[in-house]
Amino acid sequence: MSESTPTPARERGRRPWDAIAAILAALIGFLALLVSGYTAFVQRQQVRAQVWPYLILTNYDTDRSLYVFNKGVGPAILHSARVRVDGKPQPDWEHVLDALGVPKPRQHYISTIHVVVLSPGDRTAIINFDDEAAYRAFRDAAFEHMKTKLCYCSTLGECWLYADTIFGNAPNLQALAECPALPDGEAFLE
Numbered sequence: 001m002s003e004s005t006p007t008p009a010r011e012r013g014r015r016p017w018d019a020i021a022a023i024l025a026a027l028i029g030f031l032a033l034l035v036s037g038y039t040a041f042v043q044r045q046q047v048r049a050q051v052w053p054y055l056i057l058t059n060y061d062t063d064r065s066l067y068v069f070n071k072g073v074g075p076a077i078l079h080s081a082r083v084r085v086d087g088k089p090q091p092d093w094e095h096v097l098d099a100l101g102v103p104k105p106r107q108h109y110i111s112t113i114h115v116v117v118l119s120p121g122d123r124t125a126i127i128n129f130d131d132e133a134a135y136r137a138f139r140d141a142a143f144e145h146m147k148t149k150l151c152y153c154s155t156l157g158e159c160w161l162y163a164d165t166i167f168g169n170a171p172n173l174q175a176l177a178e179c180p181a182l183p184d185g186e187a188f189l190e
Helices: 008-050 093-100 132-145
Strands: 055-060 065-070 076-085 088-090 108-110 116-118 123-129 146-153 159-164 172-176
Touching (some): 055 146, 055 159, 065 116, 088 093, 093 132
Antiparallel strands (some): 055 065, 076 088, 146 159
């Protein structure tokens, strides 16, 4: 019998090591898959944090304006707005001023909050008054009677509903799967 041909005893002794090596290779592959999945999860969380928008409504007495401000770190895609005065939906600022009983100022500037994109740190005046008395009347009436809801999403499609009394309580932010379509008469169209 020559040395080069394996004997049955040698083959039997080698087989357990082959099985152990195969099991170890499978375990290492499985661990690599787990690490890869966890890394992808962590990266997704980091990207979510990097594109997180955070909208608020705030008034600036020095500018006599009401602003939408993106305090987040990512762009906010505003899908819909709802403005109510004493629980009744309003379609635009003219109706809001009428419902609040605010005399129409000689001049006021309005901007849309319906379907816009706000970059991080951006603010846009959605209503601005030239007349101090008209602004104060608006601000005081809005504090008591006006409620606003904004539905917006991040660039990753994560959405939130912002609800605020504008000049009153702290805002309420609720995560949503998507911004719902508003029924006729509910959407604020400016």
